[in-house]
Amino acid sequence: MEILDVNIINHPYQVKIGEGLLKNTGELVAAVWPTRKVALVSDDNVAPLYQEQVAASLSQSGFQVFTYQFKAGEESKSLIVLGELATQMTADGFNRDDGVIALGGGVTGDLAGFLAATYMRGLALIQIPTSLLAQVDSSVGGKTAVDLGTTKNILGSFLQPDLVIIDPNTLQTLEQRDLVEGYGEVVKVAGLTDHDLWQLVETINSPADILEHAEKISELAIKYKAEVVEADEKEGGLRQLLNFGHTIGHAVEALSDGGLRHGEAVAIGMVAISEVFTNHGLTPQSVTDQLTDRLVAVGLPVALPKLDTNKILLKVKNDKKSHAGHLNLIYLKAIGSPEIKSVELTEVANFLNLVS
Numbered sequence: 357m358e359i360l361d362v363n364i365i366n367h368p369y370q371v372k373i374g375e376g377l378l379k380n381t382g383e384l385v386a387a388v389w390p391t392r393k394v395a396l397v398s399d400d401n402v403a404p405l406y407q408e409q410v411a412a413s414l415s416q417s418g419f420q421v422f423t424y425q426f427k428a429g430e431e432s433k434s435l436i437v438l439g440e441l442a443t444q445m446t447a448d449g450f451n452r453d454d455g456v457i458a459l460g461g462g463v464t465g466d467l468a469g470f471l472a473a474t475y476m477r478g479l480a481l482i483q484i485p486t487s488l489l490a491q492v493d494s495s496v497g498g499k500t501a502v503d504l505g506t507t508k509n510i511l512g513s514f515l516q517p518d519l520v521i522i523d524p525n526t527l528q529t530l531e532q533r534d535l536v537e538g539y540g541e542v543v544k545v546a547g548l549t550d551h552d553l554w555q556l557v558e559t560i561n562s563p564a565d566i567l568e569h570a571e572k573i574s575e576l577a578i579k580y581k582a583e584v585v586e587a588d589e590k591e592g593g594l595r596q597l598l599n600f601g602h603t604i605g606h607a608v609e610a611l612s613d614g615g616l617r618h619g620e621a622v623a624i625g626m627v628a629i630s631e632v633f634t635n636h637g638l639t640p641q642s643v644t645d646q647l648t649d650r651l652v653a654v655g656l657p658v659a660l661p662k663l664d665t666n667k668i669l670l671k672v673k674n675d676k677k678s679h680a681g682h683l684n685l686i687y688l689k690a691i692g693s694p695e696i697k698s699v700e701l702t703e704v705a706n707f708l709n710l711v712s
């Protein structure tokens with residue numbers, strides 16, 4: 357088992373990675389939580405695969421487990437589903453001594469995480485990510501949220517988990533499209549850092565390669581994310597780098613009406629923003645080509661879909677990285693050398709060439 361430390365001031369925790377760890381959930385959770393009542397939240401794809409096993413392991417370690425399910429998909433990252441889950445927890449008598457465990461992909465982690473952050477103003481949280489995206493990115497760092505209509509992650513909170521348990525074996529049951537979309541976030545992290553991750557990414561040319569190296573990929577991606585989050589938990593500055601590709605990515609994801617998965621949209625967003633910065637002479641063409649090549653190698657989309665330019669622009673301007681009339685855009689000077697450029701909101705359309 358690999359153990360990574362996330363040394364956040366006032367809330368340090370560990371990420372435990374290892375094949376088959378799911379069956380040890382009870383003892384791993386018991387090591388950080390006193391025996392307590394637990395809300396085990398999963399979507400209806402993950403629940404039939406893993407919820408019973410995890411609930412049984414928790415029960416054996418003395419936890420009282422209530423299992424909750426919601427319909428799989430981004431549309432469930434909503435206030436309605438949040439309310440339904442909270443209503444069930446109220447009926448089951450949950451209080452501040454109790455905890456929430458998110459067992460599933462990034463949607464489950466964000467939704468159950470926000471449930472934990474808001475139920476009675478805050479319960480303890482543990483993340484057990486089962487998709488590649490959740491294992492390499494969303495389970496670590498404490499961002500939780502729901503969407504409002506087509507506005508991504510607009511209601512949310514920072515709530516660091518007390519533990520993250522990663523069992524790479526769960527990736528065996530992921531649909532290929534879901535595995536590959538998670539890899540979009542891997543290329544993002546690899547582009548941001550010149551750690552060993554970029555070298556590994558250069559060897560990955562198929563979904564089978566992703567699966568083969570999943571454990572190492574998670575370890576390297578989380579190490580980088582932990583460093584960034586330790587330095588800037590609430591995204592005052594440095595953490596904005598983790599949003600590379602997301603300004604245009606979130607806009608096209610939201611406007612695709614469920615047509616694009618998050619990681620696919622991030623792939624499109626990274627290439628789109630890199631092309632913009634290449635045109636401005638700030639990202640070398642070779643870097644844009646390398647990123648594109650790594651994404652295309654596993655079958656990720658990179659072309660901007662045909663969408664209303666004005667709608668993209670409106671979403672882009674509402675990005676959370678806009679402050680004081682400026683929008684912060686992330687770009688790569690080189691692989692492993694990200695930069696932040698602040699552009700006046702009135703200039704964003706011209707800068708991004710989003711003029712209709």
Ligand SMILES: NC(=O)c1ccc[n+]([C@@H]2O[C@H](COP(=O)([O-])OP(=O)(O)OC[C@H]3O[C@@H](n4cnc5c(N)ncnc54)[C@H](O)[C@@H]3O)[C@@H](O)[C@H]2O)c1
Nearest residue numbers: 401428461462463464486487489494499526529530534618
């Ligand atoms: N909080 C963060 O830091 C952060 C970071 C990145 C992305 N996100 C969010 O994460 C979400 C995307 O996450 P995602 O791609 O995991 O989506 P998801 O949770 O919808 O999972 C994708 C699909 O895979 C299925 N699935 C998950 N694990 C499985 C398994 N082991 N076997 C079979 N099926 C499985 C799910 O049921 C779903 O159908 C987006 O909402 C995005 O905004 C959050």
Ligand SMILES: O=C(O)C(=O)C[C@@H](O)[C@H](O)[C@H](O)COP(=O)(O)O
Nearest residue numbers: 493497499508509595598599602676
């Ligand atoms: O952890 C972070 O910080 C990130 O930005 C990771 C992103 O991959 C993730 O999609 C995040 O949820 C985006 O957050 P938002 O603040 O742009 O809504």
Ligand SMILES: [Zn+2]
Nearest residue numbers: 541602618622
């Ligand atoms: Zn993301």
